Amino acid sequence: MGKYFGTDGFRGEANVNLTVEHAYKVGRFLGWYYGQAHKAQIVIGKDTRRSSYMFEYSLVAGLTASGADVYLLHVTTTPSVSYVVRTEGFDCGIMISASHNPFYDNGIKVINGNGQKLEASVEAKIEEYIDGKIPELPFAKREDIGRTVDFSAGRNRYIGYLISIPTRAFKNKRVGLDCSNGSASAIAKSVFDALGAKTYVINNEPDGTNINMNCGSTHIEVLKQFVKDNQLDVGFAYDGDADRCIAVDDKGEEINGDLILYVCGKYMKEQGKLNNNTIVTTIMSNLGLYKACDREGISYEKTAVGDKYVCENMMQNGHSIGGEQSGHIIFSKHATTGDGILTSLKIMEVIIEKKLPLSTLASEVKIYPQVLKNVRVYDKKEARENPEVVKVIKKVEEALGEDGRILVRESGTEPVVRVMVEASTDEICNQYVDEVIAVMRAQNLVQ
Incomplete structure (x- = not known):
């Protein structure tokens, strides 16, 4: 970090x-950096936040001043930038978005020439330049100064690519889409309409300040009610930059990333398309997913939290599907990053090919109750490695056996230790989480 x-x-x-x-x-x-050997070509996309325009123009000023030509996709999704970079031969791509955060936050995500997140070594060099630790860079002059190009055609090619992926039409399927007043507003409906679905769309009128506001994948209750009210076959909710998807089944129940991994992973195995017979998860995936995979004879790997680590594992080992509970799902045959709209298309494929509703497909997984509490501490490492804390964690592990698990990990960004327990009931989860926190308090580790 x-x-x-x-x-x-x-x-x-x-x-x-x-x-x-x-x-x-x-x-x-x-x-x-990218223009040392040739004239750099860099593509930029943005979400619907008020500040995204400001950051777009600032990035363009810096890029063109250094001699790069900049291609503007305008409002689009993070995975579309990734797709355009790797298929159109750009040196890198930039997505301006803070994903699921509120509108007043924003972010700059750099994507390398392979369509993956930028290497940490290059990010470190950018940080050194920001902090003045690298000498001032030369300005481009005369004909070497960069220019901007309207490249909305790149976004349209991405839409065409999505439409080409399903093998069957979605005719007569009633599909709800919650676009989170974000990037999906510019793309999702077009894709589902082209595939023949009867599409019902909500939260697709961005105004710069309503992105993720009581909508999208972080407020799934809105889509759950919409699916029930309109008796839809399925619903899909995206986050601000549409790199994640949470589904809602025909009964109005949430289908999170773990359930999506199971439904799609099992189908891919049946089709002989599950590389290495393995799905890639993070350490936060639910115990119920692992038990269901064990039953089906599907192997799994666990990475640190973050789709970046899931992607790295998949690329290194040639796995075909991986993701997180939050709905970042990567299908390596089609993409190098999480793609919410692509994920919804792959779920539709399973529903149509299996001729079963999503509620039936997901019912094979028993999701274990999970309680997670954040504890503000003076020193994360000391709190995690304190002998009394280690002792109580071991005691809880032994008590849970194969019917649950405990995970205690340090936050990457805050002075916080996260204590998570999965077990057969919420009461058991709370009991053991509180037991660990009580020991931390007794050891004077908690702020």
Whole structure:
């Protein structure tokens, strides 16, 4: 984790801890870095936040001042930037978005030439330049100064690519889409309409300040009610930049990333398309997913929390599907990053090919109750490794046996230790979480 760049780019409140000066310097460095051997070509997309225009123009100023040509996709999704970068031969891509955060936050996510998140080593160099540890970079002059190009055609090609993926039409399927007043508003309905679905759309009127506001994948209760009220076959909710998807089944129940991994992973195995017979999860995936995979003879790997780590594991090992509970699902045959709209298309494929409703497909997984509490501590490492804390964690592990699990981990960004327990009931979860926290308090580790 760098000073500015976390697992999902450089994020902060617009013009508070992520400013136009930061954006300008990111542009200056990337334009110079990729332009040392040839004239750099860099593509930019943005979500619907009020500040996204401001950051777009700041990035463009920095990039073109360093000699890069900049291609503007305008309002689009993070996965579309990834797709355009790797299929159109760009040096890198930039997505301006803070994903599921409120409108006043924003972020700069840099995507490398392979369509994956930028290497940490390059992010570290950008940080050094921002902090003045690298000498001032030369400005491009005369004909070497960069220019901007309207590249909405790139977004249209991505839409065409999505439409080409399903093997069957969605005719007579009643589908609800919650676009979170974000990036999906510009794309999702077009895709489902083209595939023949009867599409019902909500929260697709962005005004710059309503992105993620009581809508989308972080407020799934809105879509759950919409699916029930309109008796839809299925619903899909996206986040602000549409790189994640949470589904709602025909009964109005939430289908999170773990259930999506199971439904799609099992279908891929049946089709002989589950590479290495393995799905990739994070350590936060539910015990119920692992038990269901064991029953079906599906192997799994666990990574640190973050779709970045899921993607790295998949690419290194050639796995075909992986993701997180939050709905970041990666299908490596089609994409190099989580793609919410693509995920919804792959779920539709299973529903249509299996001729079963999503509620039936997901019912094979028994999701275990999960309680997670954040504890503010003086020192994360000390709190995690305290002998009395280690002893109580071991005691809880033994008590739970194979009917639950405990996970105690440090936050990557805050002075917080996260204590999570999965067990057969909420009461048991709370009991053991509180037991661990009580020991931390007794050891004077808690703020």
